[in-house]
Amino acid sequence: MKRILVSIITFSIFIIKLSAQFHQEPLPYEFGALEPFIDKETMEIHYTKHHAGYIKNLNDALKSANQSEITDLDAIFEHISQFNTTIRNNAGGHYNHTFFWNILTPKIDGTPAPQLLQAIEKTYGSMADFKILFLKEGMKIFGSGWLWLVVTPDKNVVITTTRNQDNPLMADATIKGVPILAIDSWEHAYYLKYQNRRTDYLEAIWHVINWEKVSELYLDAITQ
Numbered sequence: 268m269k270r271i272l273v274s275i276i277t278f279s280i281f282i283i284k285l286s287a288q289f290h291q292e293p294l295p296y297e298f299g300a301l302e303p304f305i306d307k308e309t310m311e312i313h314y315t316k317h318h319a320g321y322i323k324n325l326n327d328a329l330k331s332a333n334q335s336e337i338t339d340l341d342a343i344f345e346h347i348s349q350f351n352t353t354i355r356n357n358a359g360g361h362y363n364h365t366f367f368w369n370i371l372t373p374k375i376d377g378t379p380a381p382q383l384l385q386a387i388e389k390t391y392g393s394m395a396d397f398k399i400l401f402l403k404e405g406m407k408i409f410g411s412g413w414l415w416l417v418v419t420p421d422k423n424v425v426i427t428t429t430r431n432q433d434n435p436l437m438a439d440a441t442i443k444g445v446p447i448l449a450i451d452s453w454e455h456a457y458y459l460k461y462q463n464r465r466t467d468y469l470e471a472i473w474h475v476i477n478w479e480k481v482s483e484l485y486l487d488a489i490t491q
């Protein structure tokens with residue numbers, strides 16, 4: 268009886284450990300759904316190889332660091348200095364990509380909710396000026412990184428960029444804030460279709476931004 272009980276407990280711990288692993292959510296649309304703005308092959312490689320790779324590496328790195336009990340990415344970002352670079356890069360990679368898939372949509376040419384539009388106009392004058400500046404900031408990223416629109420603690424919307432797989436939730440971010448929009452500016456996000464033409468990619472991606480989702484994130488962030 269005792270042995271059975273021990274087996275049950277051991278098995279339960281095993282299950283808990285398994286469930287503590289990070290997983291990849293299904294992509295909310297088909298790989299080819301964002302064509303012609305983002306091509307099917309790029310999406311497929313990006314989701315099945317790059318993003319899946321970050322998750323595997325994150326789980327492996329947490330395990331080797333004896334930090335497998337961590338199940339919350341926010342907890343990693345808030346205490347980022349307590350984690351090694353592999354965990355930092357891959358936790359960021361997992362969060363950033365999950366976020367990115369969800370702010371894209373096959374329903375093209377959406378528009379932001381009035382409240383978000385007003386917030387963008389408050390900081391940047393107009394939507395057109397915001398888009399120009401956003402593109403400029405995206406072009407300034409040297410090497411690999413991300414382009415963001417965040418809600419800062421004083422509830423303003425601000426453009427920021429991060430290097431590698433860092434994000435504005437990390438405790439040591441230059442501009443901290445709640446992300447509401449993110450563009451992957453790594454070459455792997457656009458190279459197959461756009462090669463070195465990052466400008467073309469950053470201009471094309473506006474067509475597939477899920478403004479409904481971005482607006483929802485904005486409204487959540489200002490009421491937090």
Ligand code: MN3
Pocket residue numbers: 313317364451453455456
């Ligand atoms: Mn990527």
